[in-house]
Amino acid sequence: MKNSIGREIPEFIPGLGKVTGFGGAFARKPVGRTAGAALSTCLPRADKLLASIETAIDAVGLKDGMTISFHHHFRNGDRILNRVVEAIAKKGIRDITLSPSSLNTVNDALIPYIEQGVITAIETSGARGKMGRFLTEGHLKKPLHIRSHGGRAQAIESGAIHIDVAFLGAPACDRYGNINGIQGQSACGSLGYAIQDAAYADQVVAITDNLMPHPLFPISIPQTQVDYIVVVDSIGDPAGIASGALRYTKDPKELLIAKYAADVMDYSGYLQQDFSMQLGSGGASMAVGRFIKTKMLERGITGSFGVGGMTGVFAEMMEEGLFKMMFDVQSFDIPAIDSIKKNSNHLEMSASYYANPHNSGAIVNNLDAVILSATEVDVDFNVNVITDSNGVIMGASGGHCDTAAGAKLTIVVAPLLRGRLPMVKDAVQTVVTPGETVDAIVTERGIAINPKRLDIIDNLKNSGLPIMSIHELKDIAYKLCGKPEAIQLSDEIVGVVEYRDGTIIDVIRRPIF
Amino acid sequence: MEKLRRSMMFVPGNNPGMLLNAGIYGADTIILDCEDAVAITEKDSARNLVFQAISEINYGTEVAVRINHISTPFGWDDLKRILPAKPDLIRLPMCQGPDEIRQIDEFISEAEQKNKFPAGSIKMMAAVETPKGLRLAYEIASASPRMVALAIGAEDFIANLKTTRSKLGRELLAARGQLVLAAREAGIQCIDTVFSDINDEEGFKKELELIKEMGFDGKSVVNPRQVSVVHDFFAPTAKEIDHAQRVLAAYQEALEKKSGVISLNGKMIDLPIVARAERTLAYAKATAGKGGK
Numbered sequence: 001m002k003n004s005i006g007r008e009i010p011e012f013i014p015g016l017g018k019v020t021g022f023g024g025a026f027a028r029k030p031v032g033r034t035a036g037a038a039l040s041t042c043l044p045r046a047d048k049l050l051a052s053i054e055t056a057i058d059a060v061g062l063k064d065g066m067t068i069s070f071h072h073h074f075r076n077g078d079r080i081l082n083r084v085v086e087a088i089a090k091k092g093i094r095d096i097t098l099s100p101s102s103l104n105t106v107n108d109a110l111i112p113y114i115e116q117g118v119i120t121a122i123e124t125s126g127a128r129g130k131m132g133r134f135l136t137e138g139h140l141k142k143p144l145h146i147r148s149h150g151g152r153a154q155a156i157e158s159g160a161i162h163i164d165v166a167f168l169g170a171p172a173c174d175r176y177g178n179i180n181g182i183q184g185q186s187a188c189g190s191l192g193y194a195i196q197d198a199a200y201a202d203q204v205v206a207i208t209d210n211l212m213p214h215p216l217f218p219i220s221i222p223q224t225q226v227d228y229i230v231v232v233d234s235i236g237d238p239a240g241i242a243s244g245a246l247r248y249t250k251d252p253k254e255l256l257i258a259k260y261a262a263d264v265m266d267y268s269g270y271l272q273q274d275f276s277m278q279l280g281s282g283g284a285s286m287a288v289g290r291f292i293k294t295k296m297l298e299r300g301i302t303g304s305f306g307v308g309g310m311t312g313v314f315a316e317m318m319e320e321g322l323f324k325m326m327f328d329v330q331s332f333d334i335p336a337i338d339s340i341k342k343n344s345n346h347l348e349m350s351a352s353y354y355a356n357p358h359n360s361g362a363i364v365n366n367l368d369a370v371i372l373s374a375t376e377v378d379v380d381f382n383v384n385v386i387t388d389s390n391g392v393i394m395g396a397s398g399g400h401c402d403t404a405a406g407a408k409l410t411i412v413v414a415p416l417l418r419g420r421l422p423m424v425k426d427a428v429q430t431v432v433t434p435g436e437t438v439d440a441i442v443t444e445r446g447i448a449i450n451p452k453r454l455d456i457i458d459n460l461k462n463s464g465l466p467i468m469s470i471h472e473l474k475d476i477a478y479k480l481c482g483k484p485e486a487i488q489l490s491d492e493i494v495g496v497v498e499y500r501d502g503t504i505i506d507v508i509r510r511p512i513f
Numbered sequence: 514m515e516k517l518r519r520s521m522m523f524v525p526g527n528n529p530g531m532l533l534n535a536g537i538y539g540a541d542t543i544i545l546d547c548e549d550a551v552a553i554t555e556k557d558s559a560r561n562l563v564f565q566a567i568s569e570i571n572y573g574t575e576v577a578v579r580i581n582h583i584s585t586p587f588g589w590d591d592l593k594r595i596l597p598a599k600p601d602l603i604r605l606p607m608c609q610g611p612d613e614i615r616q617i618d619e620f621i622s623e624a625e626q627k628n629k630f631p632a633g634s635i636k637m638m639a640a641v642e643t644p645k646g647l648r649l650a651y652e653i654a655s656a657s658p659r660m661v662a663l664a665i666g667a668e669d670f671i672a673n674l675k676t677t678r679s680k681l682g683r684e685l686l687a688a689r690g691q692l693v694l695a696a697r698e699a700g701i702q703c704i705d706t707v708f709s710d711i712n713d714e715e716g717f718k719k720e721l722e723l724i725k726e727m728g729f730d731g732k733s734v735v736n737p738r739q740v741s742v743v744h745d746f747f748a749p750t751a752k753e754i755d756h757a758q759r760v761l762a763a764y765q766e767a768l769e770k771k772s773g774v775i776s777l778n779g780k781m782i783d784l785p786i787v788a789r790a791e792r793t794l795a796y797a798k799a800t801a802g803k804g805g806k
Contacts, residue, residue, distance in 0.1 A: 252737035253534060259741075417533070444537045480533065 035159030077240025126396025150355025177226025189331025364406025
């Protein structure tokens with residue numbers, strides 16, 4: 001079948017069964033009730049503390065075929081996921097479905113366990129490095145299942161993902177299982193991506209290197225959801241968890257793109273008193289903040305709130321009174337971690353609060369503007385952030401399609417050319433975010449506005465910005481680089497990209513290398 | 514209004530990526546460099562790349578080429594290879610006197626004829642980087658009708674003076690002043706030297722303030738990030754535009770009333786003030802919509 005954006009999706013996908021094709025960003029109405037964790041009990045004076053990860057695997061009764069989950073708040077400093085899988089493998093358990101909120105290059109170490117059949121399915125936001133390449137080669141029993149952050153929360157709450165055991169890294173954990181992410185040597189700030197896991201997994205194991213006296217304060221994940229606690233020497237490498245302050249890019253091309261994006265936001269009419277915004281963490285999208293800040297100061301306006309993965313750059317604006325609040329699902333750098341610790345208006349939020357389309361209203365719905373990066377875009381404004389120009393998995397869905405759907409103004413920033421390759425094409429290799437939710441594509445050589453946004457086109461008429469049609473933009477790129485050759489693909493589906501509502505927006509077919 | 518040359522941006526002639534993107538930053542003039550930015554072993558490849566870039570890429574603005582000096586083994590070869598691509602402007606470094614300009618002028622004339630380009634369509638400018646060049650600045654500026662600008666190259670000049678470059682730029686004060694005088698006498702533009710510490714935005718702005726006051730028309734820049742800063746600086750402020758408009762209105766009113774004495778807010782206005790107001794408004798019009806990058 002062809003889904004509503006013309007992508008060929010088989011009705012039956014080996015390993016996944018019958019699937020529903022994407023039918024439009026808001027087409028699917030949820031039915032039924034939320035799923036739930038298995039009932040449990042903990043007797044008074046019982047001790048949740050276990051001696052080791054191995055003991056915990058025994059205690060939860062982990063068996064072949066189960067689903068285990070992890071959060072990715074420790075990014076490349078994570079010392080939990082690989083270690084737990086290693087322990088599972090040693091016990092001879094096989095056929096595990098791995099459901100982390102995302103994978104980082106540190107998780108390349110899992111490749112041998114996929115080869116051995118310990119892990120046979122992965123559901124996550126994306127993959128990079130060797131793992132991305134390995135998964136593109138199709139070594140899993142089921143296709144890699146890509147979900148956005150909002151889509152993952154939706155899938156957990158609806159029961160599409162059923163987590164048997166969540167192994168949650170806990171920077172601070174008390175003896176009865178209350179957890180936060182802001183204290184201890186492995187502090188990572190917000191634990192937003194772990195909150196649904198803790199609430200919906202049948203069993204939860206907290207793994208910590210910072211056991212604190214009960215009761216912990218503040219509490220992000222409550223003791224009522226945590227079954228066992230394991231203390232280890234180190235759950236994360238601080239250098240890999242968060243960088244020092246993320247700084248604005250100095251790349252003149254990225255700065256130019258950022259300046260254009262800020263101007264588009266300004267002329268579109270969304271830069272008003274009490275506006276809200278999210279900035280992606282890429283060079284150009286983050287640098288938009290610098291230009292927005294200048295405009296706010298010049299005009300004497302202040303914003304309402306910021307959303308998303310948070311950086312010190314945003315925290316600084318809030319501390320200067322330019323924004324009232326920050327909703328933080330993931331803290332990207334040390335200043336952001338410090339800010340969530342000390343600022344009561346810097347709030348931790350769950351992935352569901354952030355971006356789940358099937359609750360009574362995620363915060364992305366309140367966004368005025370979001371600036372997002374892209375690997376490539378096409379003339380239908382569809383965006384790819386997951387596969388590279390060779391069709392290899394190298395990115396993550398993240399909150400891309402969630403924020404694009406929610407925000408009143410969605411601006412995608414990307415260089416028109418990367419090396420010898422055009423980034424605006426006739427058709428992207430893999431669609432993650434549908435063009436109907438994207439309003440503007442901003443490149444260093446021109447800006448294209450989605451033709452359905454007549455209001456924005458009108459507002460930008462006298463801006464002096466290099467506005468052109470998306471086809472003109474593509475033509476500039478093709479003229480400079482030539483038309484890229486199509487990637488030769490096999491019929492084997494190695495990945496599916498699920499839209500936030502649970503429908504399949506695209507599939508990843510194995511390239512013929 | 515003469516051609517704006519607020520920013521003249523150097524781009525290394527042997528870097529394909531930079532050559533490809535040179536046009537996107539909105540510099541008034543792009544200078545594709547075959548001289549200092551290019552190592553001796555790369556001179557031939559830079560020459561070829563610059564030829565291809567001018568032939569194939571529509572930069573949408575003035576394109577200059579800084580050739581190697583004609584006393585080096587590379588200068589004439591640069592011209593030979595590049596002139597058939599029809600650059601808008603040739604920039605000669607280390608200019609020591611009017612003879613050099615005349616020799617190049619002649620060479621360009623031949624190339625124009627051979628390639629059937631309109632006579633005089635390729636312009637020239639020269640950078641003065643030695644005390645001798647400075648002494649002959651007017652002669653250099655007026656040596657050819659192709660000449661559109663003089664520039665100062667500070668690093669070599671200061672080395673020749675046996676001093677060092679300072680934040681305040683006092684060591685360059687006399688040279689800058691003389692250069693502006695020579696350029697103005699010859700009726701051409703005057704372009705200031707590069708400011709190479711690209712992370713010192715405050716220092717850069719101080720220098721811009723100084724050269725604008727001294728009468729320079731623009732500045733050579735080495736990094737695209739400097740372009741918009743220069744343009745912001747050279748753009749007339751809203752206050753300046755408002756004042757100019759009121760000066761012209763008062764002048765117009767006086768003309769209509771046939772009044773000999775013109776005044777605005779109790780201040781006498783004479784003809785040079787009117788001329789300056791006209792220049793401000795023409796400049797504002799010429800820069801409107803061109804400073805957005």
